[in-house]
Amino acid sequence: DEIDAVGGSRENQVMHHRESLNQLLTEMDGFEANAGVVVIGATNLPDALDSALVRPGRFDKSVHVPPPDVKGRGDILRLYLAKTTIDRSVDVQTLARGTVGMTGADLRNLVNLGAIKAATAGKKAVAHADLEEA
Secondary structure, three states, rough: OOOHHHEEOOOOOEEEEHHHHHHHHHHHHHOOOOOOOOOOOOOOOHEOOOOOOOOOOOOOOOOOOOOHHHHHHHHHHEEEEEEEEOOOOHHHHHHHHHHOOOOHEEEEHHHHHHHHHHHHHOOOOOHHHHHHHH
């Protein structure tokens, strides 16, 4: 996850990051074609990756995973809200419609911030307003 942290362009990196990237490239080049090893990297910044990292034989295939649609956001919100005490005012569908472009991590953070807001206010349960303001 976040392969760009180690695999960003070497032009703008400090020495220890360049060394880490060089070591990763060396290790990847050491795999034999039929060794049964698959290396997967994830990034939100594909354009920031060093060109050596994405050349053939390394991370040369890419799969774009878009942010979840409204149904997916609702499912993710329900997953995280199930771990939190919420009151009856919470409308997951309204929240899902209002979070276009958010990732699963963004939605988890939204629920966490809403819970912190509620706790700071001395509430025993998270209200819809806490999540809207988060």
